[in-house]
Ligand SMILES: Nc1ncnc2c1ncn2[C@@H]1O[C@H](COP(=O)(O)OP(=O)(O)OP(=O)(O)O)[C@@H](O)[C@H]1O
């Protein structure tokens with residue numbers, strides 16, 4: 001029987017899962033009433049900031065760790081069913097789970113326990129450190145004794161890591177990312193235009209108008225409520241306002257990158273100078289990021305193709321290449337029951 005192997009990258013903003021060549025990438029969101037689950041994923045996100053009283057729309061992962069285990073379990077079952085076309089797969093399954101590194105052992109183990117405690121017939125459940133999976137997904141050979149620097153900018157966290165010989169030399173997480181940028185955009189638009197917008201609109205403005213380097217001014221329409229008149233209005237938002245709103249989180253990330261580079265052993269720095277830094281995570285899609293980071297660090301910067309799915313792609317690759325098997329492990333103190 002063909003092996004059933006699944007890879008999971010459970011993010012604060014998006015749930016990424018692979019099964020063979022299939023990749024599921026949906027918002028990590030659940031909509032519930034007191035009695036039942038109404039919707040999951042992208043469908044639940046559609047209800048975000050629009051749901052009537054009685055329906056709660058929530059994100060069970062916050063700052064990169066599981067904050068609401070019950071809803072996370074419902075999402076895990078829901079997405080598992082979805083990737084299998086609504087059917088229960090025959091035979092036992094293997095799971096490879098990407099776990100953050102700069103968190104407590106308990107927080108890390110929560111991802112493992114989420115899967116291992118699920119009522120699914122399973123064989124092996126293994127974890128892979130996120131930066132390692134990320135580098136593999138970026139197409140890099142992580143097994144060599146060479147320094148690799150990966151910067152993953154997600155929704156709530158930015159993980160900056162230096163790897164060598166398949167392991168982590170340094171990895172630090174900064175609690176900032178796309179979601180903080182969206183919050184800053186909401187505040188800036190309110191201040192500049194007296195316009196109250198929702199988080200989804202802020203995210204759209206960030207993707208359409210955001211840039212990490214100065215650019216020719218552009219405008220994009222946004223709908224919201226005028227805070228003075230209280231009436232719904234549409235307003236053309238300038239890229240100038242959006243770029244200045246996202247500048248602060250980007251500056252925090254660049255500052256941390258500089259600190260990590262200063263702490264990197266010199267022999268590894270040489271490799272990083274040679275190969276450059278690899279940018280992944282959804283926010284790697286921000287325009288001009290490559291140039292901004294390049295001028296800040298004076299290093300080459302590579303933006304990985306389809307950066308949001310780099311980790312899950314890496315997990316998929318690890319499950320297929322026997323030489324990479326050692327990158328996956330069972331976390332210590334696992335719960336045996
Ligand atoms: N093209 C784009 N330009 C700018 N930002 C983008 C783009 N595409 C996605 N994003 C942003 O990327 C973020 C999501 O990225 P990602 O899926 O890597 O995060 P996550 O893994 O869910 O979060 P975390 O790693 O912090 O737990 C969101 O804030 C989203 O708005």
Ligand SMILES: [Mg+2]
Nearest residue numbers: 011012154281
């Ligand atoms: Mg992530």
